[in-house]
Amino acid sequence: MGEREQAFVQEAFESNWIAPIGPHVTAFEQEFCQTVGIGHAAALSSGTAALHLALRLAGVGPGDEVFCSSLTFIASASPIVYQGARPVFVDSDRRSWNMDPELLHQALAERARRGCLPKAVVLVHLYGQSADISPILAACNQYDIPLIEDAAEALGATYKGRAPGTFGRFGIYSFNGNKIITTSGGGMLVAEDPAGINEARFLATQARDPAPHYQHSEVGYNYRLSNVLAGIGRGQLQVLADRVEARRHNFAAYAAALGDRPGLTFMPEAEYGRSSRWLSCLTIDAEQFGCDREAVRLALEAHNIESRPVWKPLHLQPAFEGCEAIGGAVAEDLFRRGLCLPSGSSLTEEERGRVIDVIQHCGYA
Numbered sequence: 001m002g003e004r005e006q007a008f009v010q011e012a013f014e015s016n017w018i019a020p021i022g023p024h025v026t027a028f029e030q031e032f033c034q035t036v037g038i039g040h041a042a043a044l045s046s047g048t049a050a051l052h053l054a055l056r057l058a059g060v061g062p063g064d065e066v067f068c069s070s071l072t073f074i075a076s077a078s079p080i081v082y083q084g085a086r087p088v089f090v091d092s093d094r095r096s097w098n099m100d101p102e103l104l105h106q107a108l109a110e111r112a113r114r115g116c117l118p119k120a121v122v123l124v125h126l127y128g129q130s131a132d133i134s135p136i137l138a139a140c141n142q143y144d145i146p147l148i149e150d151a152a153e154a155l156g157a158t159y160k161g162r163a164p165g166t167f168g169r170f171g172i173y174s175f176n177g178n179k180i181i182t183t184s185g186g187g188m189l190v191a192e193d194p195a196g197i198n199e200a201r202f203l204a205t206q207a208r209d210p211a212p213h214y215q216h217s218e219v220g221y222n223y224r225l226s227n228v229l230a231g232i233g234r235g236q237l238q239v240l241a242d243r244v245e246a247r248r249h250n251f252a253a254y255a256a257a258l259g260d261r262p263g264l265t266f267m268p269e270a271e272y273g274r275s276s277r278w279l280s281c282l283t284i285d286a287e288q289f290g291c292d293r294e295a296v297r298l299a300l301e302a303h304n305i306e307s308r309p310v311w312k313p314l315h316l317q318p319a320f321e322g323c324e325a326i327g328g329a330v331a332e333d334l335f336r337r338g339l340c341l342p343s344g345s346s347l348t349e350e351e352r353g354r355v356i357d358v359i360q361h362c363g364y365a
């Protein structure tokens with residue numbers, strides 16, 4: 001937490017706005033819009049809820065297909081299934097680890113020929129780095145397919161000077177406990193179109209029609225963010241830039257100490273933007289380094305240091321068995337060789353030093 005969160009929460013208590021509505025919710029939405037540079041936003045109970053509403057508002061329903069990045073957390077695709085639709089997983093490129101624009105373009109052209117275009121594309125911005133949005137947006141526009149950006153991991157990043165999450169029909173962000181800023185749990189849906197966001201707010205509050213009694217013409221959800229948590233979010237927004245600097249500093253320190261070791265390759269930073277370096281990730285070539293990713297992970301664990309393999313691609317997840325994959329070899333390789341190092345915003349130089357020390361003693365050291 002930063003310095004202001006407690007004061008905002010105190011304000012919520014003093015004004016007795018302990019509800020999924022209130023002045024902090026409205027202010028958080030407005031301040032978030034200013035931070036990322038977009039017209040409208042709805043504060044929600046999670047990033048997953050935001051993505052679910054985006055898909056529903058994009059008209060995704062039973063029997064539809066939705067293209068989605070394969071190398072990501074399962075929450076990028078679960079809401080596709082909530083809507084009764086089927087995910088089709090698209091591979092990454094090596095330059096950004098995100099959806100390969102060329103592969104997407106080819107796949108959409110092929111689908112257009114067969115007359116079975118997907119209903120939407122969910123584009124993930126992984127580990128703090130924006131995907132290459134322009135060619136992906138152009139491909140979606142060519143076939144009139146709505147682009148939904150999952151920027152849950154990329155708040156604070158830029159793409160050509162703008163925030164990823166603000167280019168597509170809808171963008172979503174997450175304030176889960178592990179994200180770069182947090183409300184303990186929460187999310188944001190953003191769009192330029194005010195009608196979409198108004199509809200999202202309506203659906204997120206049980207789709208209650210205007211009437212003195214409880215009247216419902218359709219079935220909605222209980223997806224709004226609490227006014228108390230929105231207060232935390234307002235405080236967190238004020239320290240976002242500091243958090244990005246801290247995360248980038250972690251990455252720079254790891255890369256400076258380990259980047260020269262043969263077989264270690266840090267996640268590249270694509271030239272079109274600035275990564276928040278939400279997580280510091282690298283890949284390990286076992287032949288050159290002298291041991292594989294898993295040996296390094298276990299060595300860290302033996303020193304009570306938690307690290308994690310890169311996301312297991314969704315096309316390999318048992319929950320999505322039988323779903324189509326477009327490519328997949330790049331994501332599989334990044335999963336097999338990729339490791340996420342301790343990356344918290346409050347890591348000390350000494351703590352990073354311990355991580356570096358363990359890795360330096362691995363392989364052909």
Ligand SMILES: *Cc1c(COP(=O)(O)O)cnc(C)c1O
Pocket residue numbers: 045046047048049072073075076124150152153173174175176185186187
């Ligand atoms: C965290 C995350 C989500 C889900 O956000 P929640 O707020 O935890 O529901 C979605 N997509 C990605 C890529 C994430 O990392």
